[in-house]
Amino acid sequence: MADTKRSGCPINLTLEVVGDKWSLLVIRDMMFGNRRHFRELLTKSDEGISSNILADRLKTLLGAGVITRDDDPSHKQKGIYSLTEQGVELLPILAQMAGWGYKYLPVSEELGIRARLLKEGGPKMWAEFMDELRETHLGVKRRKKAGPSAGERLQAAYECVIAKK
Amino acid sequence: MADTKRSGCPINLTLEVVGDKWSLLVIRDMMFGNRRHFRELLTKSDEGISSNILADRLKTLLGAGVITRDDDPSHKQKGIYSLTEQGVELLPILAQMAGWGYKYLPVSEELGIRARLLKEGGPKMWAEFMDELRETHLGVKRRKKAGPSAGERLQAAYECVIAKK
DNA sequence: CTTAACTGATTGTATTTTGCAACTGGTTGT
DNA sequence: ACAACCAGTTGCAAAATACAATCAGTTAAG
Numbered sequence: 506m507a508d509t510k511r512s513g514c515p516i517n518l519t520l521e522v523v524g525d526k527w528s529l530l531v532i533r534d535m536m537f538g539n540r541r542h543f544r545e546l547l548t549k550s551d552e553g554i555s556s557n558i559l560a561d562r563l564k565t566l567l568g569a570g571v572i573t574r575d576d577d578p579s580h581k582q583k584g585i586y587s588l589t590e591q592g593v594e595l596l597p598i599l600a601q602m603a604g605w606g607y608k609y610l611p612v613s614e615e616l617g618i619r620a621r622l623l624k625e626g627g628p629k630m631w632a633e634f635m636d637e638l639r640e641t642h643l644g645v646k647r648r649k650k651a652g653p654s655a656g657e658r659l660q661a662a663y664e665c666v667i668a669k670k
Numbered sequence: 671m672a673d674t675k676r677s678g679c680p681i682n683l684t685l686e687v688v689g690d691k692w693s694l695l696v697i698r699d700m701m702f703g704n705r706r707h708f709r710e711l712l713t714k715s716d717e718g719i720s721s722n723i724l725a726d727r728l729k730t731l732l733g734a735g736v737i738t739r740d741d742d743p744s745h746k747q748k749g750i751y752s753l754t755e756q757g758v759e760l761l762p763i764l765a766q767m768a769g770w771g772y773k774y775l776p777v778s779e780e781l782g783i784r785a786r787l788l789k790e791g792g793p794k795m796w797a798e799f800m801d802e803l804r805e806t807h808l809g810v811k812r813r814k815k816a817g818p819s820a821g822e823r824l825q826a827a828y829e830c831v832i833a834k835k
Numbered sequence: 836c837t838t839a840a841c842t843g844a845t846t847g848t849a850t851t852t853t854g855c856a857a858c859t860g861g862t863t864g865t
Numbered sequence: 866a867c868a869a870c871c872a873g874t875t876g877c878a879a880a881a882t883a884c885a886a887t888c889a890g891t892t893a894a895g
Contacts, residue, residue: 512716513778515771515785516698516764522775526689526853533681543872551677555854560873570774582862582871591774598770599681601763606680609735609756610687613678620680628793691882708843720883725844747842747891 522569523595527554528562529602532571532588532595536638537619537659541585542577551616571595587642593635600624600631615666619659630655687734688760692719692727694767697736697753697760701803702784702824706750707742716781736760752807758800765789765796780831784824795820 511517523529534540534550547559554562563586566572571592577583600623606612607620623630634655639645653661676682688694699705699715712724719727728751731737736757742748768785771777777785788795799820804810818826 510776511718512781513776514698514716514781515768515775515777517695517717517771518775518777519767519771520691520694524689524691524694526685529685529689530682533679544870547872551679552682553676555856556873557855557875558853561853580862580871582873584872594770594773598763598766601766602684603680605759605763606682606684608759610680610683611675611678612680612683616677616679709841712843720885721844722846722884723882726881745842745891747844749843 519598522565522571523598525562527558528566529595529599530554531559531562531566532592533599535572535586535588535592535642536596536599539641541587542583543586546586566592588638590639590643593638593642596631596635596638597628615663615670618662618666622659622662626655634659684763687730687736688763690727692723693731694760694764695719696724696727696731697757698764700737700751700753700757700807701761701764704806706752707748708751711751731757753803755804755808758803758807761796761800761803762793780828780835783827783831787824787827791820799824 510521523532530550530552531546531554534546538545538549540546540549543559543563546563547554547556563572563574567574569591570589573587573589575585575587577585603620604624607617607624612620626633633650636645636647637654637656640647675686688697695715695717696711696719699711703710703714705711705714708724708728711728712719712721728737728739732739734756735754738752738754740750740752742750765788769789772782772785772789791798798815801810801812802819802821805812
């Protein structure tokens with residue numbers, strides 16, 4: 506996974522880390538679905554990743570410094586996967602992808618609502634959500650703001666659409 | 671290429687179109703390298719794509735509506751590939767990827783300069799460059815601004831770094 | 836006119852990656 | 866003691882990829 510490097514182009518190098526059909530979905534589930542354990546990532550995703558692929562991607566992302574793994578004190582076998590700062594900063598890429606997909610592809614209503622809010626919120630909202638991720642995944646304290654956080658707004662909107670069905 | 675659709679998530683759907691190691695590199699070369707013919711895309715990229723893979727990706731991108739193909743009047747066999755509006759709007763994704771790669775990965779100096787400028791220029795510069803792409807690929811006239819365009823600035827900076835070596 | 840170089844691809848084959856299901860060794864709750 | 870749960874691993878078939886050779890039509894030079 507390291508001896509590739511087809512070129513020193515930043516876009517190419519980024520693609521060599523997350524340029525496959527699964528890595529960014531794993532990151533997405535960690536960010537928006539707050540999946541932190543292997544089983545959660547394996548079973549609670551809409552796409553149904555295989556366990557061997559998931560294991561492989563988690564290894565690759567660990568090696569690339571995008572996520573970390575810690576033991577879960579509540580269960581000797583469980584591991585807790587967390588985003589690093591480098592991982593948190595993948596959010597703008599995901600947000601742009603979500604916006605593009607929302608605009609041009611047959612997105613389902615319940616899964617598109619987050620994309621719409623992220624697009625409307627713009628980079629300011631992304632920054633707020635990234636701060637929230639830093640708190641959740643890196644333990645970085647942050648100043649509480651009034652009203653619901655970016656993550657809470659996304660989650661609330663999602664549940665609202667689900668409830669209407 | 672259409673019967674997939676693992677889920678209606680916008681990020682997933684986007685990944686099903688451009689979520690492989692080559693598609694976005696082809697788009698990158700069309701945007702930043704102004705490659706418009708098969709041969710140019712095949713031989714003038716740093717990564718060295720295979721001809722069968724390139725043919726396959728061009729088909730997929732055509733089918734997805736990201737690019738179009740026209741006959742070149744100067745040569746009966748040549749085709750000219752152009753970005754659609756949908757393709758032009760992939761730029762922010764590429765820009766974010768370039769920024770992330772530039773920050774965290776071992777980018778070469780000559781290939782990183784564009785990423786730096788794109789990052790410093792921000793969404794405003796992206797919009798300017800996208801307008802330029804609309805003119806080049808879609809024939810949309812645009813008002814000339816004073817001074818070098820975004821694309822010219824990127825190109826000049828790249829050549830400047832090359833010249834220094 | 837002949838011919839060499841160039842055009843956008845296609846074909847064949849070896850290698851690598853992926854998808855799927857079953858399975859492993861261990862932990863936890865009842 | 867036992868079933869459910871945990872994070873993965875293994876084996877195998879299918880698909881995608883890489884690489885080189887090839888193809889037929891086009892163009893430009895001699």
